[in-house]
Amino acid sequence: MTQFTTELLNFLAQKQDIDEFFRTSLETAMNDLLQAELSAFLGYEPYDKVGYNSGNSRNGSYSRQFETKYGTVQLSIPRDRNGNFSPALLPAYGRRDDHLEVDGYQ
Template identity: 45%
Template sequence: MGNMSKELLREYIKEQNFTNANDILNGLKEMFRDVLQEALEAEMDEALGYRKYDGIEKTNNNSRNGYSKKTVKTELGPVQVNIPRDRNGEFEPRIVPKYQ
Protein backbone atom coordinates (compact mmCIF):
# COMPACT_ATOMS: atom_id res chain seq x y z
CA MET A 1 0.00 0.00 0.00
CA GLY A 2 2.86 2.33 -0.70
CA ASN A 3 3.05 5.00 1.98
CA MET A 4 0.07 3.77 4.00
CA SER A 5 1.37 2.85 7.44
CA LYS A 6 0.54 -0.49 9.04
CA GLU A 7 -1.12 1.40 11.89
CA LEU A 8 -3.41 3.24 9.50
CA LEU A 9 -4.19 0.02 7.66
CA ARG A 10 -4.99 -1.82 10.91
CA GLU A 11 -7.24 1.03 12.03
CA TYR A 12 -9.09 0.83 8.70
CA ILE A 13 -9.50 -2.95 9.08
CA LYS A 14 -10.81 -2.49 12.62
CA GLU A 15 -13.32 0.17 11.50
CA GLN A 16 -14.57 -1.95 8.60
CA ASN A 17 -15.16 -5.02 10.77
CA PHE A 18 -14.53 -7.43 7.89
CA THR A 19 -16.05 -10.89 8.34
CA ASN A 20 -14.86 -12.61 5.15
CA ALA A 21 -12.68 -12.20 2.06
CA ASN A 22 -15.53 -10.70 0.00
CA ASP A 23 -15.94 -7.94 2.60
CA ILE A 24 -12.25 -7.11 2.11
CA LEU A 25 -12.62 -7.14 -1.68
CA ASN A 26 -15.62 -4.78 -1.48
CA GLY A 27 -13.66 -2.53 0.89
CA LEU A 28 -10.77 -2.41 -1.56
CA LYS A 29 -13.17 -1.56 -4.37
CA GLU A 30 -14.55 1.37 -2.36
CA MET A 31 -11.03 2.50 -1.46
CA PHE A 32 -10.01 2.24 -5.13
CA ARG A 33 -13.00 4.40 -6.13
CA ASP A 34 -12.11 7.02 -3.51
CA VAL A 35 -8.46 7.16 -4.60
CA LEU A 36 -9.46 7.33 -8.27
CA GLN A 37 -11.91 10.16 -7.52
CA GLU A 38 -9.25 12.12 -5.65
CA ALA A 39 -6.80 11.59 -8.52
CA LEU A 40 -9.37 13.07 -10.92
CA GLU A 41 -9.91 16.05 -8.61
CA ALA A 42 -6.14 16.60 -8.43
CA GLU A 43 -5.93 16.53 -12.24
CA MET A 44 -8.66 19.19 -12.43
CA ASP A 45 -6.83 21.31 -9.83
CA GLU A 46 -3.69 21.08 -11.95
CA ALA A 47 -5.54 21.89 -15.19
CA LEU A 48 -7.22 24.97 -13.72
CA GLY A 49 -4.28 26.12 -11.60
CA TYR A 50 -6.18 26.28 -8.30
CA ARG A 51 -7.92 23.98 -5.84
CA LYS A 52 -11.65 23.76 -5.35
CA TYR A 53 -12.86 26.40 -2.87
CA ASP A 54 -9.53 28.28 -2.96
CA GLY A 55 -10.18 31.94 -2.25
CA ILE A 56 -7.52 33.11 -4.69
CA GLU A 57 -7.82 35.15 -7.84
CA LYS A 58 -8.15 32.82 -10.78
CA THR A 59 -5.58 33.27 -13.52
CA ASN A 60 -7.85 32.04 -16.31
CA ASN A 61 -11.49 32.29 -17.37
CA ASN A 62 -12.14 28.58 -17.02
CA SER A 63 -13.73 27.02 -13.93
CA ARG A 64 -15.30 23.84 -12.64
CA ASN A 65 -18.67 22.90 -14.09
CA GLY A 66 -20.03 19.88 -12.26
CA TYR A 67 -19.47 16.24 -13.06
CA SER A 68 -20.41 13.52 -15.47
CA LYS A 69 -20.76 9.94 -14.26
CA LYS A 70 -18.63 7.22 -15.79
CA THR A 71 -18.34 3.53 -15.08
CA VAL A 72 -14.77 2.29 -15.26
CA LYS A 73 -14.12 -1.41 -15.81
CA THR A 74 -11.45 -2.66 -13.42
CA GLU A 75 -10.12 -5.97 -12.17
CA LEU A 76 -12.20 -5.33 -9.04
CA GLY A 77 -15.32 -5.01 -11.20
CA PRO A 78 -17.12 -1.93 -12.50
CA VAL A 79 -16.49 1.26 -10.50
CA GLN A 80 -18.59 4.40 -10.92
CA VAL A 81 -16.77 7.73 -10.63
CA ASN A 82 -17.67 11.37 -11.17
CA ILE A 83 -15.53 12.93 -13.88
CA PRO A 84 -15.02 16.66 -13.20
CA ARG A 85 -16.01 19.01 -16.02
CA ASP A 86 -14.82 22.50 -16.83
CA ARG A 87 -16.80 25.32 -18.39
CA ASN A 88 -14.64 25.47 -21.50
CA GLY A 89 -14.78 21.71 -22.11
CA GLU A 90 -10.98 21.56 -22.23
CA PHE A 91 -10.35 19.16 -19.33
CA GLU A 92 -9.01 15.82 -20.56
CA PRO A 93 -8.34 13.53 -17.58
CA ARG A 94 -5.26 11.35 -18.04
CA ILE A 95 -6.06 8.68 -15.48
CA VAL A 96 -9.52 8.00 -16.95
CA PRO A 97 -9.59 9.13 -20.57
CA LYS A 98 -12.93 10.49 -21.83
CA TYR A 99 -13.27 7.86 -24.52
CA GLN A 100 -12.14 4.56 -23.15
Protein backbone atom coordinates in the same frame (compact mmCIF):
# COMPACT_ATOMS: atom_id res chain seq x y z
CA MET B 1 -1.75 2.79 11.55
CA THR B 2 -3.30 4.61 8.65
CA GLN B 3 -7.02 4.75 7.99
CA PHE B 4 -6.59 2.34 5.08
CA THR B 5 -4.91 -0.35 7.19
CA THR B 6 -7.44 0.10 9.98
CA GLU B 7 -10.34 -0.35 7.56
CA LEU B 8 -8.60 -3.35 5.97
CA LEU B 9 -8.15 -5.02 9.36
CA ASN B 10 -11.81 -4.38 10.20
CA PHE B 11 -12.85 -5.91 6.88
CA LEU B 12 -10.70 -8.98 7.50
CA ALA B 13 -11.92 -9.34 11.09
CA GLN B 14 -15.54 -9.30 9.90
CA LYS B 15 -14.69 -11.84 7.16
CA GLN B 16 -16.15 -9.65 4.44
CA ASP B 17 -15.29 -9.85 0.75
CA ILE B 18 -11.82 -8.35 0.32
CA ASP B 19 -12.51 -7.50 -3.34
CA GLU B 20 -15.36 -5.23 -2.22
CA PHE B 21 -13.00 -3.43 0.16
CA PHE B 22 -10.47 -2.86 -2.63
CA ARG B 23 -13.24 -1.79 -5.03
CA THR B 24 -14.59 0.88 -2.67
CA SER B 25 -11.06 2.05 -1.80
CA LEU B 26 -10.17 2.24 -5.49
CA GLU B 27 -13.37 4.15 -6.25
CA THR B 28 -12.61 6.73 -3.56
CA ALA B 29 -8.97 7.07 -4.64
CA MET B 30 -9.83 7.46 -8.33
CA ASN B 31 -12.46 10.13 -7.63
CA ASP B 32 -10.01 12.01 -5.40
CA LEU B 33 -7.32 11.80 -8.11
CA LEU B 34 -9.72 13.15 -10.74
CA GLN B 35 -10.54 16.15 -8.54
CA ALA B 36 -6.84 16.75 -7.85
CA GLU B 37 -6.08 16.49 -11.56
CA LEU B 38 -8.66 19.17 -12.35
CA SER B 39 -7.23 21.39 -9.61
CA ALA B 40 -3.75 21.01 -11.13
CA PHE B 41 -5.15 21.74 -14.60
CA LEU B 42 -6.94 24.90 -13.45
CA GLY B 43 -4.11 25.98 -11.15
CA TYR B 44 -6.24 26.50 -8.05
CA GLU B 45 -8.20 24.54 -5.45
CA PRO B 46 -12.00 24.67 -5.14
CA TYR B 47 -13.32 27.92 -3.63
CA ASP B 48 -9.88 29.55 -3.85
CA LYS B 49 -10.00 33.31 -4.55
CA VAL B 50 -7.34 32.86 -7.23
CA GLY B 51 -9.99 31.16 -9.37
CA TYR B 52 -12.36 34.14 -9.50
CA ASN B 53 -12.35 35.74 -12.96
CA SER B 54 -9.59 33.38 -14.08
CA GLY B 55 -11.26 32.66 -17.41
CA ASN B 56 -11.89 29.00 -16.64
CA SER B 57 -13.56 27.30 -13.70
CA ARG B 58 -15.10 24.07 -12.52
CA ASN B 59 -18.34 23.16 -14.26
CA GLY B 60 -19.80 20.18 -12.45
CA SER B 61 -19.16 16.58 -13.39
CA TYR B 62 -20.62 13.61 -15.19
CA SER B 63 -20.71 10.04 -14.00
CA ARG B 64 -19.12 7.06 -15.65
CA GLN B 65 -18.95 3.40 -14.74
CA PHE B 66 -15.48 1.91 -15.07
CA GLU B 67 -14.80 -1.82 -14.90
CA THR B 68 -11.76 -2.88 -12.90
CA LYS B 69 -10.26 -6.10 -11.62
CA TYR B 70 -12.22 -5.64 -8.38
CA GLY B 71 -15.58 -4.76 -9.95
CA THR B 72 -17.33 -1.75 -11.41
CA VAL B 73 -16.58 1.62 -9.84
CA GLN B 74 -18.74 4.74 -10.13
CA LEU B 75 -16.62 7.72 -11.15
CA SER B 76 -17.53 11.38 -11.11
CA ILE B 77 -15.54 12.94 -13.96
CA PRO B 78 -15.10 16.69 -13.33
CA ARG B 79 -15.51 19.26 -16.12
CA ASP B 80 -14.16 22.73 -16.68
CA ARG B 81 -16.17 25.63 -18.08
CA ASN B 82 -14.16 25.87 -21.32
CA GLY B 83 -14.30 22.13 -22.01
CA ASN B 84 -10.51 21.75 -22.24
CA PHE B 85 -9.99 19.31 -19.36
CA SER B 86 -9.37 15.69 -20.31
CA PRO B 87 -8.34 13.41 -17.43
CA ALA B 88 -5.05 11.56 -17.89
CA LEU B 89 -6.16 8.96 -15.34
CA LEU B 90 -8.68 7.44 -17.76
CA PRO B 91 -8.54 6.84 -21.49
CA ALA B 92 -11.02 8.84 -23.55
CA TYR B 93 -14.32 6.94 -23.72
CA GLY B 94 -12.68 4.10 -21.77
CA ARG B 95 -15.04 1.85 -19.85
CA ARG B 96 -12.68 -0.83 -18.57
CA ASP B 97 -9.20 -1.39 -17.22
CA ASP B 98 -6.55 -2.86 -19.55
CA HIS B 99 -6.19 -6.02 -17.45
CA LEU B 100 -9.70 -7.09 -18.52
CA GLU B 101 -8.81 -7.21 -22.20
CA VAL B 102 -7.72 -10.62 -23.39
CA ASP B 103 -5.00 -10.80 -26.01
CA GLY B 104 -6.24 -13.19 -28.68
CA TYR B 105 -2.85 -13.37 -30.42
CA GLN B 106 -0.87 -15.18 -27.75
